[in-house]
Amino acid sequence: MARQLITPQKIRDHVKRLGEQHPPIRMDSVDFTVKEPRTLSERFGSVLDYLARVELEVDRNVLELLVLLPDVDETNRMFYADVWHPQEIQHGLILDRLQGDLGQPPAEPINDIALRVKLLAPLAHFRPIQEITRFLYFLTGASTERQAVLAYNTLSKGLDEMGEKAISQTLIGQIKQQEPGHFAFYQMSATSMVQHEVLKPWQLWLARVLREKTFGLVGTNKNDRHRKEYGSVIVGLGLEDRLESYAREIGRLETRLLWAKEKGMEFPPYMLKALRECLALYREEFAKGNLSPTAALG
């Protein structure tokens, strides 16, 4: 891996910079003017609802993080508490306000910690387990933020095409600027663990097994209702015919760090499988006549 060594100081500087350069977006800095609310809701209603919910689930993400990583260091604490959480929650509130303006019901974030997470709590204090969990947390964060970056980029192009300049520039435009910094944090953190050989071969092996067994796309929360909604986001963003290249983009870092020995692997197969499952669930529902192409699901 001929890449620059990522030191703890570099990661810390990155987090500090994010905090200084990207304060949470102010509600009054957003121009919520929408020219064609109905058309917008028909075309991107489900996408907006999904994104609002996922952003608002950041409260639960933090609680789960505290359970799974009870001994986080200062850089990680600073990232999730001072930078990431305040930014993401504001993304959620802004998107939900837009939903309200469009006459859509508010997002319904799930903010209870999952039982599977609670069950892991006693194990979280063992250092070798904590190291694996931390690595998986960084990989999950990276793939999640990559999905966010791609969704917001696609969405802003779509809004521009529709002539919805105000929200494209002042709403999605502002959110879009904050997501790549989150991705970079997770990418640097995971890469640094590999560069410094924090994980022993058995830990990497276990990380691969766990990842394969537990991978989920952002916001799918291990249930079919949310998987189906993700399927509608795939369709809403026009990604249904390019699932493989999408898997490649959201899985690039993971392929490099976790599956480097698998020659020729372009993306982790479980990512494409998860995408296909979401799309199939959505199509099944659509075929039953229960859904309009991309309207908000609930």
Ligand SMILES: [Fe+2]
């Ligand atoms: Fe966000």
Ligand SMILES: [Fe+2]
């Ligand atoms: Fe983010």
